[in-house]
Amino acid sequence: VSLLGRVKVRLSKQIEKVILNANGDLSRFDGLGLPLVNDTISGYAGPLAGVLAGMDYAAREGASHIVTVAVDTPFYPRDLVARFDKTGEDLCMAVTPDPDRGLAQHPTFGKWPVALRDDLRMALKDGVRKVVQWTKPHGCVNVEFTVNPFDPFFNVNTPADMAKAEAMITEYDL
Numbered sequence: 001v002s003l004l005g006r007v008k009v010r011l012s013k014q015i016e017k018v019i020l021n022a023n024g025d026l027s028r029f030d031g032l033g034l035p036l037v038n039d040t041i042s043g044y045a046g047p048l049a050g051v052l053a054g055m056d057y058a059a060r061e062g063a064s065h066i067v068t069v070a071v072d073t074p075f076y077p078r079d080l081v082a083r084f085d086k087t088g089e090d091l092c093m094a095v096t097p098d099p100d101r102g103l104a105q106h107p108t109f110g111k112w113p114v115a116l117r118d119d120l121r122m123a124l125k126d127g128v129r130k131v132v133q134w135t136k137p138h139g140c141v142n143v144e145f146t147v148n149p150f151d152p153f154f155n156v157n158t159p160a161d162m163a164k165a166e167a168m169i170t171e172y173d174l
Contacts, residue, residue, distance in 0.1 A: 014081040021050040055117035070108040084111040107131035
């Protein structure tokens, strides 16, 4: 199963509708059976542009919130959405304990209120690119997840990471 396939299956068990935000030629994802959305602002403005694209899609569908995950992080918690919802807050971000920083933020894993989409659009037009720079003034709540027995936010970026991910699948029955 591909990283995208694994993420799709895991997320579809937690939320009603999964969409994919990507840029470039979206036809490469035609076989996935997912709604596909490009960024709704130009310039490849990073993860916040993807969040905005999701918010714009959700607004057209009448949804009040979206949840975002990163495709290169296939082992995120199976209770991610439930844990976000349990806070009762509109804006949440995943964090994990970090011995050096206290908490490591995982800003692409969040719950976002669609009501903030115009604010986000303006922030992007003003040059804001860092997720935390935008979320902090809005009172984003950190939702802490454990890293035992493995880091659920392990990120796959290299062939060595992929080999480690494949070993984790076997070792932890993922």
